[in-house]
Structures are given as structure tokens and as C-alpha cells.
Amino acid sequence: MFALRHLRLQGRAKIHLPYAATATTAKATTTKHMPAVPARVYVGLHTYSSEYRMPRLLMLQEHMTSWRLHQRTTTTLSESSNQERKTPHKATLLQELADAAKPYAQLMRIDRPIGTYLLFWPCGWSIALSADAGCWPDFSMLGLFALGALIMRGAGCTINDMWDKDIDAKVERTRTRPLASGKITQFDAIVFLSAQLSLGLLVLVQLNWQSILLGASSLGLVITYPLMKRVTYWPQLVLGMCFNWGALLGWCATQGSVNLEACLPLYLSGVCWTIVYDTIYAHQDKLDDLQIGVKSTALRFGENTKVWLSCFTAAMLAGLTSAGYACDQTLPYYTAVGVVGAHLVQQIYSLNIDNPSDCAKKFLSNQQVGLILFLGIVLGTLLKSDDSKKHSKA
Numbered sequence: 001m002f003a004l005r006h007l008r009l010q011g012r013a014k015i016h017l018p019y020a021a022t023a024t025t026a027k028a029t030t031t032k033h034m035p036a037v038p039a040r041v042y043v044g045l046h047t048y049s050s051e052y053r054m055p056r057l058l059m060l061q062e063h064m065t066s067w068r069l070h071q072r073t074t075t076t077l078s079e080s081s082n083q084e085r086k087t088p089h090k091a092t093l094l095q096e097l098a099d100a101a102k103p104y105a106q107l108m109r110i111d112r113p114i115g116t117y118l119l120f121w122p123c124g125w126s127i128a129l130s131a132d133a134g135c136w137p138d139f140s141m142l143g144l145f146a147l148g149a150l151i152m153r154g155a156g157c158t159i160n161d162m163w164d165k166d167i168d169a170k171v172e173r174t175r176t177r178p179l180a181s182g183k184i185t186q187f188d189a190i191v192f193l194s195a196q197l198s199l200g201l202l203v204l205v206q207l208n209w210q211s212i213l214l215g216a217s218s219l220g221l222v223i224t225y226p227l228m229k230r231v232t233y234w235p236q237l238v239l240g241m242c243f244n245w246g247a248l249l250g251w252c253a254t255q256g257s258v259n260l261e262a263c264l265p266l267y268l269s270g271v272c273w274t275i276v277y278d279t280i281y282a283h284q285d286k287l288d289d290l291q292i293g294v295k296s297t298a299l300r301f302g303e304n305t306k307v308w309l310s311c312f313t314a315a316m317l318a319g320l321t322s323a324g325y326a327c328d329q330t331l332p333y334y335t336a337v338g339v340v341g342a343h344l345v346q347q348i349y350s351l352n353i354d355n356p357s358d359c360a361k362k363f364l365s366n367q368q369v370g371l372i373l374f375l376g377i378v379l380g381t382l383l384k385s386d387d388s389k390k391h392s393k394a
Contacts, residue, residue, distance in 0.1 A: 103178040104192055107161060108154025114364055115157070118277070119243055120149035121370030122270040126250030128377040129262060129327050133384030138254055145250060148203040155196040156222050156242075162189050163226035171288040173356075211253045218245040233300035236278040237271070244270030262326040269319030272312040276344065277366040279309060284356040298353075305353050313344045320373070329380040336376020340369050 109115055123145040128137040161168065161179045168180035178184045184192075204215045221242040228235035247267040252258045275297060282289070282298035283305070289296055301308040317337060324333045347365060352358040 103183040107158055107178045107184065107189065107192065108196070109157045110154070114367055116150050116153045117367040117370060118274075119153045119246065120146055121367075121374060122244040122266070123149065123246030123250040124370070124374045125266060125270075125377055126247045126263060127254055128374060128381060129266065129323065129329075130251045130254045130259075131381050133328075134382060136382070137378060141250075141254055144203060144206055145246065145253075148200060149246070151196055151200045151203060152222070155193060155200060156225075158189055158193045158196060159223060160226045162186065162193070167292055167294060170292055171285055173285060173288075207253045208256055210256060211249055214252055214258070215245075215249055218242060218249075221245070229294050229296060231295075233295045234297060235295065236275045236282065236297045239278055240271035240274030243274050259326075262323050265319040265322040265326070269316045269323065272316040272319065273366075273369070275312050276309050276316070276348075277363055279305065280347070280351060280353075280359050281363045283353045283359045306348050306351065309348045309351075310345075313341065313348065316344075317341045324380070327381075328384060329377070330383040331380070332383060333376045333380030336373050336380075339372050339376075343369055343372065 105111065124137075124142060127141050127145065131137045161177055164174075165179045165186070168174035168177050174180060179186070179189055204212055207215070221238065225235065225238050225242050228238045244267050247270050248258050248263050251263050279297040279301065282296040286296070286298045288294075289299060297308075298305065317340070320337045320340070321334070324337065343365075347362050351362050
């Protein structure tokens with residue numbers, strides 16, 4: 001009782017500065033649920049004895065410091081929670097879109113661009129060969145054909161998976177494909193294919209009308225190729241006819257017509273090249289193909305695969321030489337043809353047809369073949385003389 005009475009009396013008096021600052025802070029913050037401070041603390045503060053007052057003052061300061069820390073933490077957490085509620089879940093939305101698009105990206109093999117490269121290179125060869133002497137190839141046309149190769153390769157993969165859905169489910173390497181695994185339905189694939197073909201048509205109509213007719217005529221090969229493995233041991237031949245159509249189309253797109261003297265040997269060379277690399281690719285699945293009853297050149301050639309591939313490589317080099325002669329090509333072109341030949345020979349004779357990983361490695365290296373030949377054509381055309389240009393026109 002005495003202590004409380006003493007506290008009321010001292011409250012009317014002038015308070016020392018250290019206590020006044022603390023009391024002011026305490027008064028300002030009591031509205032925010034300031035923690036209860038024992039009365040004995042305040043009583044001790046109003047005692048004139050410094051020995052008794054200082055410990056009480058320290059106790060009060062500790063209480064206030066603890067309360068301020070609690071308030072700061074609570075405020076920060078509250079602001080963070082409010083910000084999370086106000087911010088839209090962009091990361092979640094993007095993740096959902098990515099998850100929805102992933103099966104379609106897998107369907108068109110967007111994660112395996114090797115097929116797009118192999119489809120583009122015959123187009124690039126033809127466009128570069130058709131360039132005037134001493135000139136670079138038409139880069140806008142190269143870009144247009146690169147886009148077309150990306151779209152149509154994806155469409156071809158969609159068609160292939162639609163035909164082979166049941167077969168892919170029985171093969172170890174292909175059973176995780178979207179259609180075979182049930183990630184997307186057949187109807188979804190049809191709708192997606194319609195969109196791909198529409199985009200392909202949009203690219204095709206950028207060319208002249210001769211090229212539009214020539215490009216549209218290849219659609220039959222695109223659709224029927226997946227069926228060939230059911231009826232013949234030469235589906236790779238049909239694939240080669242389809243994949244190298246750009247050797248005819250590229251020249252037609254730049255010149256308005258097809259020069260068969262140059263384009264036909266180039267086209268046949270591309271077909272032979274496709275048989276080489278796709279036979280190597282087919283050796284990965286030959287055991288599954290035997291069990292299912294699917295045919296391929298890998299099964300047709302068997303242990304004589306290297307002999308067959310050597311013959312097709314020789315035919316490819318002969319065709320490239322003939323095409324270069326028809327176009328009055330120069331030394332860089334023939335040098336590139338020689339390097340391509342050496343690359344293919346090394347591929348074939350180091351190939352282990354019973355090792356799927358080695359077959360995959362050799363198959364992927366064929367993108368280098370296309371690039372080497374393309375660079376040789378460009379350099380050879382740049383070094384052409386004006387006389388060869390006049391002779392070509394004549």
C-alpha cells in the first residue's frame with residue numbers, strides 16, 4: 001500500500017530523463033498490447049535510491065526491447081502474408097502451362113532437334129547450290145525453310161506416333177512417348193496435327209506457286225511412311241524420299257523451276273545418306289522389332305550392314321560429285337565432299353551394331369555431315385568465276 005501511494009505521489013513530480021524517455025515509449029506503445037510490466041518495476045523506478053532504481057530501470061528496458069522485437073516480427077510476417085495474398089500465383093500458373101504443353105513438345109520431338117537438322121540440310125544444300133556465282137545463299141529463304149523443317153518434322157513425328165501407338169508401347173525405347181503412354185489421346189493428337197499442318201501450309205504459301213505444288217505433293221510420303229515398316233524391309237528408302245524432298249524444293253523456291261541435272265543427283269545422294277544414318281538408328285530397336293514383327297533395313301542387312309552402308313556411301317559421294325559438276329562447283333565443294341566421305345567411312349567401320357548407345361552416337365554425328373557439305377557449297381559458290389555463272393545460265 002505504501003508503495004502504491006508513493007507511486008501516485010511521485011507521478012505528479014518531475015521525472016528524471018532516462019525514465020521519462022522510457023515511459024514515453026511505453027505510453028506510445030501500450031495501445032498495441034504492450035506486455036504487462038510488474039508494478040514492482042515501476043515502484044522501484046520512483047525510489048530515490050540509485051542502487052535500487054537502476055536494476056528496475058534495466059528490467060523495464062528489457063521488457064520494452066522484447067516487446068519491440070515481438071512487434072517487428074509480427075508486422076513483418078503480417079506484411080509478407082498480405083503480399084503473398086495480393087500477388088497472383090504466376091509461378092504456379094506457368095508451371096501448369098508448362099506441364100500441359102510438355103506432352104505435345106515430346107510428341108513433336110522438340111527436345112531432340114537432330115531430326116529437324118537432318119530434314120533441313122538437303123533444303124540448305126539446294127538453296128546454296130542455286131545461288132549465283134560469287135554470291136551468298138538467300139538467307140531469308142534459308143530461314144523460311146528452317147522454320148518449315150521444324151514444323152513439318154514435328155508433324156511427321158505426330159503422324160508416326162499416331163500410326164505406331166500400339167507398337168511403341170511394346171518397345172523399351174519408345175514406350176514413354178505421349179500417345180503410347182496415354183499422356184494424350186488420339187483425338188488430342190489429331191487436333192494438334194491439324195494445327196501443325198496449318199502452320200506448315202502458312203510457310204509453304206510464302207513460296208512461288210510451283211514450289212507450293214511441289215511441296216504439297218510430298219504430303220503423301222509423309223503420311224504413308226510409318227506404314228512401310230509393316231509391309232517392307234525398306235522403310236528407310238521411303239523415309240529418304242520424304243526427308244530429302246527439300247533438295248528439289250529449295251532450288252524451285254529460288255529459281256522457279258527444278259534443274260534436274262543438279263537436283264536429281266543431289267536428291268538421290270540425300271536418299272542414300274538417309275538409308276545410312278537411319279539404318280544405324282534402326283539397329284537400336286532390332287530385338288524389339290523382331291519380337292513385334294516390324295521390318296527395317298537393319299534386319300534386312302543383318303551382319304552385312306557395314307557392306308551395305310559402304311555401298312550407299314559410295315553412291316552418295318558419286319551423286320554429290322555429279323551435282324557439283326553440274327553446278328560448276330570449285331575446290332572447297334569437292335574438299336567438303338571428301339571430308340564427308342571420310343566422316344561416313346569412320347562412322348561405318350567404327351560402328352558396333354549390337355551396342356545401342358554406340359548406334360545412337362553415330363546417328364547423332366550425322367548433323368555434322370550436313371553442316372560440312374553446306375559450308376563447302378557456300379564457299380565453293382563464293383569462289384565461282386563470272387565465266388561459270390554465264391555457263392550456268394546458258
